Amino acid sequence: MTRRPDPVRGATITGTGMYVPERVLTNADLERMVDTTDEWIRDRTGIRERRIAAPEQASSDLALIASQRALESAGLCPDEVDYIVVATTTPDRILPSCACTLQHKLGATRAAAFDMFAACTGFVFGVAMARSLIGSRAADTVLVVGVETLSRIVDYTDRNTCVLFGDGAGAVVMRPCAQGEGVLAIDIHSDGELGGVLEIPAGISANPASAATVAAREHYLRMQGKKLFPFAVRTMEESTRRCMEQAGIGPEDMDVVIPHQANLRIIDAVRERLGLPPEKMPINIDRYGNTSSASIPITLDELTREGRLKPGDHVGFCAFGGGATWGAGVVRWTMARQGPIDGVPAAARLAATEVRA
Ligand SMILES: CC(C)(COP(=O)(O)OP(=O)(O)OC[C@H]1O[C@@H](n2cnc3c(N)ncnc32)[C@H](O)[C@@H]1OP(=O)(O)O)[C@@H](O)C(=O)NCCC(=O)NCCS
Numbered sequence: 001m002t003r004r005p006d007p008v009r010g011a012t013i014t015g016t017g018m019y020v021p022e023r024v025l026t027n028a029d030l031e032r033m034v035d036t037t038d039e040w041i042r043d044r045t046g047i048r049e050r051r052i053a054a055p056e057q058a059s060s061d062l063a064l065i066a067s068q069r070a071l072e073s074a075g076l077c078p079d080e081v082d083y084i085v086v087a088t089t090t091p092d093r094i095l096p097s098c099a100c101t102l103q104h105k106l107g108a109t110r111a112a113a114f115d116m117f118a119a120c121t122g123f124v125f126g127v128a129m130a131r132s133l134i135g136s137r138a139a140d141t142v143l144v145v146g147v148e149t150l151s152r153i154v155d156y157t158d159r160n161t162c163v164l165f166g167d168g169a170g171a172v173v174m175r176p177c178a179q180g181e182g183v184l185a186i187d188i189h190s191d192g193e194l195g196g197v198l199e200i201p202a203g204i205s206a207n208p209a210s211a212a213t214v215a216a217r218e219h220y221l222r223m224q225g226k227k228l229f230p231f232a233v234r235t236m237e238e239s240t241r242r243c244m245e246q247a248g249i250g251p252e253d254m255d256v257v258i259p260h261q262a263n264l265r266i267i268d269a270v271r272e273r274l275g276l277p278p279e280k281m282p283i284n285i286d287r288y289g290n291t292s293s294a295s296i297p298i299t300l301d302e303l304t305r306e307g308r309l310k311p312g313d314h315v316g317f318c319a320f321g322g323g324a325t326w327g328a329g330v331v332r333w334t335m336a337r338q339g340p341i342d343g344v345p346a347a348a349r350l351a352a353t354e355v356r357a
Pocket residue numbers: 035036037040041044045120159160161163198223224225226228229232262263290292320321322
């Protein structure tokens with residue numbers, strides 16, 4: 001008998017979690033550090049404050065709390081995780097990977113763990129990877145984390161960048177589901193020709209760290225913000241439209257589209273081009289700034305815990321970032337409403353997320 005190939009399985013989000021450090025850096029604080037004003041930052045970016053990791057906190061520490069919360073909401077134990085994908089530009093170190101350090105701290109002893117470098121689009125790339133792993137039956141349970149301690153690579157003497165970025169972590173658990181549910185479409189892209197628009201000039205193989213590179217502040221992030229702005233608007237709109245097309249739905253069918261929280265003016269421009277009302281494009285950039293790969297999973301967790309997402313909703317997300325990279329996704333939501341963190345036992349929330357594959 002000829003065995004037919006197994007059909008590709010669907011993949012869905014069954015748990016979400018987030019964590020931001022306690023310390024708040026306000027625009028007023030930045031006014032005392034560089035030549036800027038609260039008014040300029042709010043008008044040009046929409047940011048009021050951002051979170052900064054404590055000196056003893058590395059990215060894996062932020063990721064750990066977000067991951068524990070995501071697993072708790074999925075009703076799973078760490079040793080049930082098959083893969084850990086950590087999207088980050090700020091791993092604890094280059095070696096070992098942030099994902100391996102997280103795996104150890106989490107006690108996810110069975111999981112294969114690796115870092116994914118796709119800058120602010122990293123979470124979208126991570127969901128694409130998890131969907132492929134689950135769809136091909138290489139994995140049943142994938143933890144996708146977006147985490148950044150950008151405060152460690154931001155030059156707090158450069159007003160062009162230091163007002164924008166913050167620290168934080170978001171995580172989702174992905175599991176199999178019936179086809180036609182969960183992730184309906186994913187669209188990811190890269191263009192290395194644009195590498196210079198957002199870069200850290202020194203530190204690794206092309207320009208190893210030395211006293212000279214440190215003196216020239218080349219271990220900090222540098223950005224050509226004006227070039228990124230139109231690129232961000234165009235790519236996030238196009239990528240979201242491609243996903244809606246793949247999913248066979250239009251903007252009017254979307255219940256929410258979560259944009260990467262880079263700049264409120266970029267978000268509003270994308271929203272207007274897609275013809276979405278403000279309530280369908282949630283914002284938290286005012287509270288957290290740009291947390292790069294963490295911004296979408298942080299927002300996703302806030303929405304689930306606010307009860308804004310219900311099974312059957314069409315949930316989109318889109319991002320752009322260094323590399324350059326960009327992408328989007330559309331999910332038919334399957335998770336029941338979340339309780340507050342440390343609240344209702346996770347098992348009570350599992351009704352709508354049973355594996356039907
Ligand atoms: C960075 C960004 C906020 C700047 O806003 P903008 O409206 O493009 O501002 P400009 O670059 O035209 O700068 C206008 C002026 O403000 C100044 N400026 C820059 N940062 C400032 C700050 N923090 N405070 C006060 N003035 C500032 C500039 O020096 C410039 O002065 P000049 O005209 O005398 O040269 C905007 O370009 C942006 O968000 N780009 C995308 C960046 C991004 O999202 N990066 C992350 C990728 S994931």
